Amino acid sequence: MNLLPVAEAQSRLLSSATPVMGSETLPLAEAEGRILAIDLKAGLTQPPFNSSAMDGYALRREDAPEPGAVLKVIGTSSAGHGFEGSVGQGEAVRIFTGAPVPSGADSVLLQEDAEKIEGGIRTKFPVRQNQHVRPRGQDFAEGEVVLPAGTVLDFSRLTVAAGMNRPYVEVLRRPLMAILATGDELLPPGSTPGPSQIIASNTFGIAALARKAGAEVLDLGIVPDDKAEIAATIDKARDAKVDVIVTLGGASVGDHDLVQATLIEAGMQLDFWRIAMRPGKPLMVGSFGKTHVLGLPGNPVSSLVCSLLFLEPLIRRLASLPPVQRETTVETAVTLRANDHRQDYVRAKLSKSAAGDWLAEPFDKQDSSMMKTFAYSDCLIIRPPHAPELPPGTTCPVMLLRPDLLA
Numbered sequence: 301m302n303l304l305p306v307a308e309a310q311s312r313l314l315s316s317a318t319p320v321m322g323s324e325t326l327p328l329a330e331a332e333g334r335i336l337a338i339d340l341k342a343g344l345t346q347p348p349f350n351s352s353a354m355d356g357y358a359l360r361r362e363d364a365p366e367p368g369a370v371l372k373v374i375g376t377s378s379a380g381h382g383f384e385g386s387v388g389q390g391e392a393v394r395i396f397t398g399a400p401v402p403s404g405a406d407s408v409l410l411q412e413d414a415e416k417i418e419g420g421i422r423t424k425f426p427v428r429q430n431q432h433v434r435p436r437g438q439d440f441a442e443g444e445v446v447l448p449a450g451t452v453l454d455f456s457r458l459t460v461a462a463g464m465n466r467p468y469v470e471v472l473r474r475p476l477m478a479i480l481a482t483g484d485e486l487l488p489p490g491s492t493p494g495p496s497q498i499i500a501s502n503t504f505g506i507a508a509l510a511r512k513a514g515a516e517v518l519d520l521g522i523v524p525d526d527k528a529e530i531a532a533t534i535d536k537a538r539d540a541k542v543d544v545i546v547t548l549g550g551a552s553v554g555d556h557d558l559v560q561a562t563l564i565e566a567g568m569q570l571d572f573w574r575i576a577m578r579p580g581k582p583l584m585v586g587s588f589g590k591t592h593v594l595g596l597p598g599n600p601v602s603s604l605v606c607s608l609l610f611l612e613p614l615i616r617r618l619a620s621l622p623p624v625q626r627e628t629t630v631e632t633a634v635t636l637r638a639n640d641h642r643q644d645y646v647r648a649k650l651s652k653s654a655a656g657d658w659l660a661e662p663f664d665k666q667d668s669s670m671m672k673t674f675a676y677s678d679c680l681i682i683r684p685p686h687a688p689e690l691p692p693g694t695t696c697p698v699m700l701l702r703p704d705l706l707a
């Protein structure tokens with residue numbers, strides 16, 4: 301049986317993927333993680349007026365070049381309530397942080413640097429020209445492109461967008477992914493399984509991974525091992541004009557593995573099937589025109605490993621996002637045995653050695669049905685095809701399951 305190398309399968313899949321077209325307008329509160337479709341220009345100048353950076357007194361610097369100047373306090377300017385008049389010679393205005401600097405004044409003296417006297421203040425320190433004044437427009441000017449198209453709206457960008465007085469933003473459409481689980485044995489969580497039944501679990505992890513990668517997910521539920529029912533569900537996905545269809549299970553060679561045949565009868569172009577990897581060998585990739593189809597194996601760990609290697613990069617490419625950097629190297633804590641022809645992804649825990657190095661220790665059992673060990677794992681040790689035995693302490697490549705773990 302011809303098995304495709306992992307890297308070749310990944311590059312074949314990604315070479316056929318182009319970012320999805322189209323945009324939508326969203327309120328800022330719903331735009332986190334989204335990508336600007338067009339340049340975002342400031343709706344106003346910020347700050348809109350010369351404003352005070354400190355609590356103190358607004359004055360004319362020429363009136364207080366040296367300590368000991370005496371100034372008459374003629375009013376107050378606070379945030380939201382500016383002083384209407386003008387500061388003349390020998391005068392000052394009590395001012396608070398964020399308040400407009402009144403006309404005539406050019407500098408602010410800290411209140412700690414002023415001595416209160418009857419009807420006014422005496423300065424205790426020299427005043428620098430413009431000190432503690434934030435000039436109008438020092439952050440941005442009305443009409444300025446502060447956030448160019450392509451910017452990912454994270455916490456700091458959402459803040460400046462709000463400050464720019466932009467309550468709505470035009471962002472790229474997210475790729476739409478349909479997911480369906482196949483199998484007569486499957487029931488949703490919360491069910492009471494019969495004697496031959498199990499709970500369908502894969503959808504939850506794969507949908508979460510896809511959403512994190514930038515997709516919108518359409519869950520088409522559980523479909524029995526029946527060609528007509530599988531075909532009808534695939535039709536639903538195509539009617540919804542999804543960008544990606546993910547099927548779970550029925551990808552192998554058993555009598556009940558009907559997914560691939562059904563898809564081909566429905567007009568899917570088969571690109572490739574079966575990869576030189578463990579777990580995840582039965583992965584299938586095809587397309588209906590521009591719609592990508594990923595047929596993932598049913599075993600939970602196999603489907604999740606395939607999702608990390610193929611689905612996440614695909615969704616991020618479609619969503620115009622760069623790939624997640626998951627690969628790094630650590631030391632193996634134990635002897636890793638020589639590998640066969642399939643690239644192995646070995647579930648392992650990470651710990652720090654006394655010397656501060658990260659060590660990977662594989663779980664003894666690597667059965668691809670075992671969800672618990674996957675949930676306890678920090679990384680997958682990558683064992684390339686025909687890799688020789690590695691003694692403890694040797695550097696080995698890993699794929700991090702939570703990429704910020706080593707940060």
Ligand SMILES: Nc1nc2c(c(=O)[nH]1)N[C@H]1C(S)=C(S)[C@@H](COP(=O)(O)OP(=O)(O)OC[C@H]3O[C@@H](n4cnc5c(N)ncnc54)[C@H](O)[C@@H]3O)O[C@H]1N2
Nearest residue numbers: 481499500501502548549550551552557581597598599602
């Ligand atoms: N004769 C052969 N048998 C198998 C081969 C092979 O090459 N020759 N490959 C094995 C490998 S490797 C894998 S992986 C599995 C994958 O098979 P399928 O994709 O056809 O998956 P199913 O048979 O439908 O299910 C496998 C296993 O996973 C459970 N399952 C299915 N869907 C879900 C779900 N959504 N949530 C949780 N668990 C699920 C299912 O009940 C089975 O236990 O095939 C080997 N066989």
Ligand code: MOO
Nearest residue numbers: 579580581602668
């Ligand atoms: O490839 Mo299967 O995923 O080994 O269990």
